[in-house]
Amino acid sequence: MSYPTNPAIASAIQSGKLGSPIAKPQEARGEEFGSMLMDVLKEVNKSQLNAKQMQEDLITNRRPVEYHDVMIAVEKAGTAMQLTMAVRNKLLEAFQEINRMQV
Numbered sequence: 001m002s003y004p005t006n007p008a009i010a011s012a013i014q015s016g017k018l019g020s021p022i023a024k025p026q027e028a029r030g031e032e033f034g035s036m037l038m039d040v041l042k043e044v045n046k047s048q049l050n051a052k053q054m055q056e057d058l059i060t061n062r063r064p065v066e067y068h069d070v071m072i073a074v075e076k077a078g079t080a081m082q083l084t085m086a087v088r089n090k091l092l093e094a095f096q097e098i099n100r101m102q103v
Contacts, residue, residue: 044080051077 051073058065 040084044077044084047073047077047080 051070054065054070054073057063058067058070
């Protein structure tokens with residue numbers, strides 16, 4: 001049985017960018033996970049700041065902003081925040097469950 005391959009994934013595997021997580025040292029995996037979390041939090045913050053700026057622009061009429069664009073930006077920021085909080089809660093639950101395990 002042959003599986004279709006994506007050329008981008010195949011080249012990433014060959015170049016070593018997409019390797020096995022087992023092959024990496026523990027510290028490197030932790031740093032990657034930490035930097036990934038920070039990147040996500042920066043994106044959520046950026047979306048919140050963008051929505052706030054659009055609201056201020058609409059209220060002060062500093063630059064032309066459509067009402068529906070502001071509402072879309074606010075909803076996107078709210079959804080991103082809700083998703084971030086849900087992931088945080090799941091991570092916290094997993095951490096607490098690991099702490100409760102008896103060794």
